[in-house]
Amino acid sequence: MKTIWLNNPCATRVKTTPYPNTKELQQKLTKGLLLLGTILSVYLLTLQPVMAHGEKNLEPYVRMRTVQWYDVQWSKQKFNVNDEVVVTGKFHVAEDWPISVPRPDAAFLNISTPGPVLIRTERYLNGKPYMNSVALQPGGDYDFKVVLKGRLPGRYHIHPFFNLKDAGQVMGPGSWLDIAGDASDFTNNVQTINGELVDMETFGLGNGIFWHSFWTLLGTAWLLWWVRRPLFIERYRMLQAGLEDELVTPLDRNIGKAIVIGVPVLVFMFYTMTMNKYPKAIPLQASLDQILPLSAQVNAGVVDVETVRTEYRVPKRSMTVSLKIKNGSDKPIQIGEFATGGVRFLNQSVPAHDLNNAESVIAKEGLILDNPVPIQPGEQRTVLMTAGDALWESEKLDGLINDADSRIGGLVFFFDSEGERYISSITSAVIPKFD
Amino acid sequence: MSANLSKPTFKPYTGEKARITRAYDYLILVLALFLFIGSFHLHFALTVGDWDFWVDWKDRQWWPLVTPLIGITFPAAVQAVLWSNFRLPLGATLCVACLSIGTWIARVFAYHYWNYFPINMVMPSTLLPSALVLDGILMLSNSLTVTAIFGGSAFALLFYPANWPIFGMFHVPVEAGNSQLTLADMFGFQYIRTGMPEYLRIIERGTLRTYGQIATPLSAFCSALLCTLMYTLWWHIGKWFATTRYLKRI
Numbered sequence: 001m002k003t004i005w006l007n008n009p010c011a012t013r014v015k016t017t018p019y020p021n022t023k024e025l026q027q028k029l030t031k032g033l034l035l036l037g038t039i040l041s042v043y044l045l046t047l048q049p050v051m052a053h054g055e056k057n058l059e060p061y062v063r064m065r066t067v068q069w070y071d072v073q074w075s076k077q078k079f080n081v082n083d084e085v086v087v088t089g090k091f092h093v094a095e096d097w098p099i100s101v102p103r104p105d106a107a108f109l110n111i112s113t114p115g116p117v118l119i120r121t122e123r124y125l126n127g128k129p130y131m132n133s134v135a136l137q138p139g140g141d142y143d144f145k146v147v148l149k150g151r152l153p154g155r156y157h158i159h160p161f162f163n164l165k166d167a168g169q170v171m172g173p174g175s176w177l178d179i180a181g182d183a184s185d186f187t188n189n190v191q192t193i194n195g196e197l198v199d200m201e202t203f204g205l206g207n208g209i210f211w212h213s214f215w216t217l218l219g220t221a222w223l224l225w226w227v228r229r230p231l232f233i234e235r236y237r238m239l240q241a242g243l244e245d246e247l248v249t250p251l252d253r254n255i256g257k258a259i260v261i262g263v264p265v266l267v268f269m270f271y272t273m274t275m276n277k278y279p280k281a282i283p284l285q286a287s288l289d290q291i292l293p294l295s296a297q298v299n300a301g302v303v304d305v306e307t308v309r310t311e312y313r314v315p316k317r318s319m320t321v322s323l324k325i326k327n328g329s330d331k332p333i334q335i336g337e338f339a340t341g342g343v344r345f346l347n348q349s350v351p352a353h354d355l356n357n358a359e360s361v362i363a364k365e366g367l368i369l370d371n372p373v374p375i376q377p378g379e380q381r382t383v384l385m386t387a388g389d390a391l392w393e394s395e396k397l398d399g400l401i402n403d404a405d406s407r408i409g410g411l412v413f414f415f416d417s418e419g420e421r422y423i424s425s426i427t428s429a430v431i432p433k434f435d
Numbered sequence: 436m437s438a439n440l441s442k443p444t445f446k447p448y449t450g451e452k453a454r455i456t457r458a459y460d461y462l463i464l465v466l467a468l469f470l471f472i473g474s475f476h477l478h479f480a481l482t483v484g485d486w487d488f489w490v491d492w493k494d495r496q497w498w499p500l501v502t503p504l505i506g507i508t509f510p511a512a513v514q515a516v517l518w519s520n521f522r523l524p525l526g527a528t529l530c531v532a533c534l535s536i537g538t539w540i541a542r543v544f545a546y547h548y549w550n551y552f553p554i555n556m557v558m559p560s561t562l563l564p565s566a567l568v569l570d571g572i573l574m575l576s577n578s579l580t581v582t583a584i585f586g587g588s589a590f591a592l593l594f595y596p597a598n599w600p601i602f603g604m605f606h607v608p609v610e611a612g613n614s615q616l617t618l619a620d621m622f623g624f625q626y627i628r629t630g631m632p633e634y635l636r637i638i639e640r641g642t643l644r645t646y647g648q649i650a651t652p653l654s655a656f657c658s659a660l661l662c663t664l665m666y667t668l669w670w671h672i673g674k675w676f677a678t679t680r681y682l683k684r685i
Contacts, residue, residue, distance in 0.1 A: 060579040108632030115551035116626040122612065123624075129612035131624050133634035146554050152551055163632035190621055193608040198618065200625065205555040208601045215563035215597075216535065219528050222567060226525045231460040236682050241445035247522040248574060256524070259571040263564050264593060271596035274603040281606035283650075284494045286639040426601065 055159065055171035055342065062101055062170065063341035065094040065409035065427065067136075068163045069172040070300075070339060072356055081150045081181035084121070087160050088145045089112070090170065092298040094409045095139040096427035104136035106165040106288060109144055117156055117179065119188060122147035130289040133165075140293025150179040151186050158263040171342060173360045194280065211270075218263075225255065298423040302328045303414050305430035308382065310408055312401055314434050318388030319408065321426065325381055331416035332374035338367055338387050340410030341397050345387035350415055363389035374417075385412070401432040475509045476537025485631070487538070488546070488589040490556050490605050491623035493598075493650040494638035498560075500658045503591035504665055506531070506562045507569075509592075511666045512673025514573055514582075520679050524574035527566035527590075535561065556622045565590040579670055587666040591658035595651055624663050 072089035079085055093104065111120060124145040125134060136142070146160060159174040188200040238247055273283075299305075308322040327333050336350035345366035370384035392398045400406050408430050414422040448456055481488065482505045486498045514526030537561035546557040571585035605619040616624070623633060639650075646653055 031670055104636040110629060110632055111627050112629050113627050115549075116628075116654065118627065119625040120627055121625065129614075131612040131616055131620070133632060136493060163634070165632075165634050169629075186518050188625065190609055190611075190618065192618065193610055193615070196607075200618075200622065201553050201555075203555055204601075204604050205553075205558070207604065208555065209560045211601045212535070212539075212559075212561055215561050216532070219563045219567060222528050222570065223525055223532065226523055227464065230453075230457060231523065232463055232521055233456040233459060233682060235523065236679065237518070238445065239522055243445060244522060248524070252524075253575060256574045258570040259648075260575060263500050263568050263571075264589065267564050267593050267597045270600045274600045278603050278607055280608060282604055282615070282617055283648075284491060284636075284638050285614070285620050286494075287614075287637065288634075294468055301565070351632050 008107045024311070035061070041183050053223070054169065055161075055174075056396040058168050058170065059403055060341055060397045061098055061403050061405045061407060061409075062167060063304050064397070064400070065098050065407065066098050066101060066164060066167070067107075067170045067172075068094055068339070068409070068411050068425065069160075069342070070356070070411060070413075070423075072160060072173045072179070072360075074175050077175060078178045079150055081179060081183060081186050083150050085118070085148050085150070085177065086145060087148070087158075087175075087355070088143070089160060090141070090143045090297065091172070091424055092411060092423070093136045093138050093140045093142070093164075093293075094425060096407065096409050097138040098405050098407075100405055101164070102108040102166040104138070104164055106133045106244060107136050108133045108163040109146065110161055110163050110169075111146060111148065112161055112169075112171065112174075114156060115152075117150075117152040118148040118158070118177075119151050120146060121149050123143075125289075128291050130287070130291060132287055132289050134289040134291055137293050139299075141295075141297035142291075142293060149188070150181070151188075152183050153179050153181050155179075173342065173356060175359055180336065181358065192257060222259070225252075232257060261429045281430045298411060298425050300422065303333060303422040303424055304328065305424035305426055310428040311431045311433050312392075312398070312430060314398070314401070316388060317390055317398065318386050319392065319430070320348045320384055320386045321408075321428065323383050323385055323412070323426065325375055325383055327375040327377055327379050329416060329420075331418065331420070331423065332376050333414040333416045333422065334372070334374045335367065335369060335383070335385060335412055336415045336421075337413035338385060338410055339413070340387075340408065343389075343391050343395050343397065345389065351419075361391060361395060363391050364388070400430055406430050406432075454584040467529065468536075471509065471513070471533035472537040472540075475530055475534045478509065478536055479505060479538070480541070485636075487559055488557055489623065489631075490558065490602065491617075491619040492636055492638060493560070493602050493605075493619065496639055496641050496654045497637055499591075499595040499651060500661075502560060503562070503565065503594045503658050506534070506565070506594075507587060507590050507662050508667050508669045509534075510566055510569060511669035512676070514570070516671030516677040518573055518577075518680075519674065520677070524570045527569040527573075528563070531562045531566035535559065535563065552626055553622075556626055558601065560594075560598045561601070562590075562594065565593045567589045568593060579667065581670050583663045583670070584667045587662035587664075588659035589683065590656050591662040594658070595655055608614075622651060 039328055069089060069091045070086065097103065109123060114135065123130060126142055155176060155178050157174050158177050160172040162170045164170060189197050190200055191197050232412065296399040304326040306324040308324055309318065310321045312319050334350045336347050338345045343361045343363065345363045347367040347369065347373060348365045366387055366389040368386045373380050400408060406429065407427060409425065409427040412424045412426055445593050483502050486492045486501055492498065504530060509530040510527035517523040517526040530628045542554060542557045542559060568589045569586040572589065573582040576582055591648045606617045609616050609618055609621050
């Protein structure tokens with residue numbers, strides 16, 4: 001509708017007439033609402049829980065050249081609430097640590113879960129238990145073990161991963177875990193140094209609620225003391241009229257004095273009582289664990305590998321690495337696998353003993369060599385290793401060519417005729433080829 | 436009403452006028468309740484944040500320094516409005532009570548029911564004793580300076596001892612992984628936080644090491660000094676933002 005003033009702009013009489021295109025507007029509005037409703041309905045009907053952990057978000061060179069995971073295994077993937085599950089594995093900390101990523105002076109081996117659906121009861125690095133963050137050494141080899149306990153029933157996709165200070169999360173291989181049972185059966189008792197057994201699920205909750213309630217009661221009483229009287233307009237008028245003395249009475253002042261003296265007295269009394277009750281209380285612990293790497297597992301000196309040149313062919317989605325290899329073992333060896341950034345490229349012609357049972361992202365026929373003949377003991381050979389698969393793109397590793405630090409890193413796995421494994425880490429700048 | 440009413444001419448409202456002004460009181464109170472639950476809680480969550488969220492962040496140095504310093508902001512501003520214009524000495528208690536309601540709602544529904552953390556791991560601290568004393572000192576002194584110095588200091592100094600009865604028991608030592616931890620640290624280790632690695636905790640870091648192990652009083656007194664300044668700043672922010680010009684038209 002629109003309003004039209006009649007002749008005299010000061011007139012009080014007005015005439016209202018409908019817009020000529022009102023119906024058209026209504027129709028458009030209805031259609032628009034219907035379209036919006038349809039889009040929302042489709043959206044709501046197709047909603048699914050998110051199962052990713054941002055594992056592809058981190059820049060490729062960080063995923064490839066920081067923590068290089070392998071042999072990750074879960075003790076079981078179906079278990080009940082209160083049952084323990086153990087994840088073990090190994091990782092190599094890349095020697096060619098990116099310059100733009102802070103050194104791993106503080107890192108935290110974590111488990112990606114949607115909240116504490118499991119609890120972590122034990123954690124080991126190189127066989128040593130540790131509770132805090134840890135300093136890692138580039139070039140170092142580590143094995144890990146984390147003991148978890150089922151807390152909430154459900155099906156969850158879980159990864160071991162490293163939080164790297166100021167760098168982000170480097171994910172290890174994930175796995176689906178099914179936890180059955182009843183959440184109310186979960187128990188988590190911890191023994192204090194004094195020998196007291198406490199239930200972590202409820203410890204201190206009743207006490208906390210009591211103290212919050214106590215102070216809330218006093219606070220509410222103070223608020224009600226003032227709210228029971230007329231508040232804003234009346235008090236404003238009285239204050240403007242100079243009746244300030246009537247707004248705060250002598251009784252109010254006495255209560256105020258009781259509060260100013262009584263509350264601190266109560267606070268320090270309760271504080272002293274608590275100090276006496278828990279005389280052995282200690283500060284929060286904030287140390288950094290120091291655990292030395294294992295003796296070399298990767299680049300152990302038996303097989304020497306030097307990366308000569310690396311090219312990434314964009315249309316073919318393949319990485320070709322020229323490797324100068326010297327076999328120092330006493331048996332012929334072959335390249336069986338190249339692993340980088342959580343993706344494993346396998347050489348189908350080499351029977352490898354797979355020590356992973358986590359859901360690695362695998363290109364089963366992704367590794368091709370220009371010369372598949374085994375490298376003989378003592379032989380030095382330059383090999384063209386091509387890791388080709390759409391996984392470079394789907395795992396967002398091809399973004400490497402757009403990175404500020406376009407260097408690749410990864411682990412090359414050699415196997416001899418008896419299944420013995422030798423691991424070498426490689427690193428090189430990547431030259432993109434667009435033809 | 437005009438501002439030049441004198442004692443002999445002042446007459447309290449009666450009848451319908453009295454009922455309407457009372458209804459207005461309740462309307463403002465309810466609005467204030469929701470406003471402060473939302474805004475103060477948000478302000479607190481964005482600034483104090485993890486120190487108040489997690490039991491294993493409540494240390495001797497940063498927690499008693501940061502929490503009162505941020506906790507005194509809204510109380511100072513609201514006191515400036517309620518005391519200067521209405522002589523109502525409840526601004527601090529009102530704000531902190533609203534904060535308490537907001538934090539408890541968030542901890543129970545967001546942290547416990549939504550993200551499965553046990554409530555005892557995310558129990559909030561209380562600032563109510565501090566707020567009561569701050570309101571009391573303002574009422575008795577009727578002075579910004581006195582309240583800033585003594586009230587602000589008391590607000591900070593009372594915080595740690597007032598919360599020790601709630602959180603002291605979480606500092607009982609535990610032996611785990613060949614090391615000594617507190618029960619609070621055990622919560623952090625056991626109940627997995629994907630986005631909260633241990634090294635992110637800003638606890639027990641600082642240069643106050645020459646005073647032996649009495650870090651808490653030093654932090655509390657440092658906080659007390661800063662609270663006197665913060666109180667004054669936020670008092671003036673409160674005065675700046677507030678107006679009573681609509682009341683003058685009544």
